[in-house]
Amino acid sequence: MRNKGCNVSRWTCDTVPHPKQTDITSCGVFAxxxxxxxxKNDTVDFPAMKEAIIKxxxxxxxxxxxxxxxxxxxxxxxxxxxxxxxxxxxxxxxxLRWFHHMCVQGPPTEEAFLCTACTP
Numbered sequence: 460m461r462n463k464g465c466n467v468s469r470w471t472c473d474t475v476p477h478p479k480q481t482d483i484t485s486c487g488v489f490a491x492x493x494x495x496x497x498x499k500n501d502t503v504d505f506p507a508m509k510e511a512i513i514k515x516x517x518x519x520x521x522x523x524x525x526x527x528x529x530x531x532x533x534x535x536x537x538x539x540x541x542x543x544x545x546x547x548x549x550x551x552x553x554x555l556r557w558f559h560h561m562c563v564q565g566p567p568t569e570e571a572f573l574c575t576a577c578t579p
Contacts, residue, residue: 479508485512491519535574536562553577 480489489507492515496503505515533540534548535556547560551574558574566572 475503477503480507482509482512485516488512488515488519491515531557533557533564534559534562551577 477493478496479491480486492505493503496505505511517534536558541561548557549560549563549568549572550557551567552571553573556576558573560566560568563572
């Protein structure tokens with residue numbers, strides 16, 4: 460069977476002028492800023508100094524927090540929705556995420572519960 464994917468043989472590859480990353484920790488910020496500029500059909504030009512990267516990182520965090528779905532009724536272990544099921548639920552005492560009691564091997568409900576992400 461022959462692959463009938465996208466024919467890219469006539470594509471051209473160009474390097475557009477863009478800010479350069481000068482550290483080893485900002486690649487994610489740069490990748491997201493590049494994608495944002497390309498999707499806006501804009502030139503890839505944004506401030507890349509240390510202070511600007513910190514600001515970009517903060518803007519990304521705020522966007523993620525504001526645009527996230529409400530995960531209140533989702534088991535953070537198996538991903539199933541709804542406390543309306545007959546399953547019992549338990550909440551992590553640190554991050555306040557909910558889990559099916561059986562998904563986290565049924566810890567005692569009288570004691571503090573820490574999920575695997577919050578367990579030291």
